[in-house]
Amino acid sequence: MEHAVEQPGQLQARFVALREALSEEIVGQPALVDRLLVALLADGHLLVEGAPGLAKTSAIRALAARLDAEFARLQFTPDLLPADLTGTEIWRPQDGRFEFQAGPIFHPLLLADEINRAPAKVQSALLEAMGERQVTVGGRTYPLPDPFLVMATQNPIEQEGTFPLPEAQLDRFLMHVRVGYPDAGAEARILQLARERALAQLDAQPEAVERMPLAALFAARRAVLALHVAPPVERYLVELVLASRDAARYDTALAARIAWGASPRGSIALERCARAVAWLAGRDFVTPDDVRAVAPDVLRHRILPSYEATAEGWDGERLVQALLDRVPLP
Ligand SMILES: Nc1ncnc2c1ncn2[C@@H]1O[C@H](COP(=O)(O)OP(=O)(O)OP(=O)(O)O)[C@@H](O)[C@H]1O
Numbered sequence: 001m002e003h004a005v006e007q008p009g010q011l012q013a014r015f016v017a018l019r020e021a022l023s024e025e026i027v028g029q030p031a032l033v034d035r036l037l038v039a040l041l042a043d044g045h046l047l048v049e050g051a052p053g054l055a056k057t058s059a060i061r062a063l064a065a066r067l068d069a070e071f072a073r074l075q076f077t078p079d080l081l082p083a084d085l086t087g088t089e090i091w092r093p094q095d096g097r098f099e100f101q102a103g104p105i106f107h108p109l110l111l112a113d114e115i116n117r118a119p120a121k122v123q124s125a126l127l128e129a130m131g132e133r134q135v136t137v138g139g140r141t142y143p144l145p146d147p148f149l150v151m152a153t154q155n156p157i158e159q160e161g162t163f164p165l166p167e168a169q170l171d172r173f174l175m176h177v178r179v180g181y182p183d184a185g186a187e188a189r190i191l192q193l194a195r196e197r198a199l200a201q202l203d204a205q206p207e208a209v210e211r212m213p214l215a216a217l218f219a220a221r222r223a224v225l226a227l228h229v230a231p232p233v234e235r236y237l238v239e240l241v242l243a244s245r246d247a248a249r250y251d252t253a254l255a256a257r258i259a260w261g262a263s264p265r266g267s268i269a270l271e272r273c274a275r276a277v278a279w280l281a282g283r284d285f286v287t288p289d290d291v292r293a294v295a296p297d298v299l300r301h302r303i304l305p306s307y308e309a310t311a312e313g314w315d316g317e318r319l320v321q322a323l324l325d326r327v328p329l330p
């Protein structure tokens with residue numbers, strides 16, 4: 001068994017090395033790089049949102065290039081059909097039967113690029129598959145591979161030609177990460193990198209990268225699940241989620257600003273992501289700060305502001321911050 005060979009420290013070193021390699025390619029976006037690894041370790045789908053040209057696609061491609069798993073990219077467009085994603089049954093006259101032709105969703109790593117540029121039907125097909133880990137076509141159900149990770153990108157909703165994702169289905173994303181603009185230093189380094197890449201392309205010298213075997217990923221996931229979460233930390237985590245459903249115990253004005261709070265899927269995600277963060281930091285226990293570190297990315301898309309609060313400029317992000325400010329630390 002391959003996973004028994006690797007010592008815990010070595011396994012963790014692999015992921016730290018992966019993070020460093022990705023940080024060299026995706027400059028000045030440490031949070032994005034970190035979240036890619038957290039999603040991988042916590043076995044969850046990632047939604048990355050940001051303005052055009054902020055390396056969302058590049059970051060996911062860079063990760064895929066370093067994993068020993070098949071990768072597919074699907075560009076979401078207004079004319080995309082659910083079958084373009086899932087696949088279709090094709091009639092084989094010579095055999096007198098239908099044959100299933102699997103679509104791109106049957107890849108272990110799927111980059112769903114610009115997910116909010118496809119109509120609701122396609123989004124639903126994707127999000128259903130993400131939740132159930134299976135696809136039904138023509139009355140037959142096909143299991144999706146393991147690992148199965150969807151890394152989706154989207155531009156901010158305000159952009160033209162976008163279809164907002166169905167709110168209830170956003171819950172299926174483990175994290176919703178927002179990417180901002182890099183600082184001046186990082187911008188200069190991006191220019192340098194772009195020049196180096198353009199030159200390498202002219203010389204036709206593609207960089208050879210080491211791919212992480214899936215056995216290492218599964219062993220790391222096992223280690224993450226084995227970390228210790230002390231009861232007070234678990235209570236804190238649960239309290240954060242419960243407070244999103246009933247904030248009146250802390251602040252009645254805040255409660256009125258929340259239309260709905262996070263589901264149990266949110267608590268599970270919060271726990272798994274906090275574990276992954278602790279493991280990546282080389283610890284064998286989870287702290288309240290690990291929970292706080294991932295709470296915005298885990299909860300922002302699961303907490304919906306009320307109609308009035310939205311009009312006053314509140315969004316999931318601000319609501320999570322307000323909850324973090326109010327729920328007392330253990
Ligand atoms: N932080 C960064 N580090 C390295 N390269 C970057 C960074 N930000 C942008 N780039 C470069 O900018 C270009 C655009 O990146 P990319 O296509 O990944 O953007 P995107 O966020 O997916 O944009 P869109 O929303 O338009 O699809 C790429 O060549 C990428 O390498």
Ligand SMILES: [Mg+2]
Nearest residue numbers: 056057113153
């Ligand atoms: Mg892109």
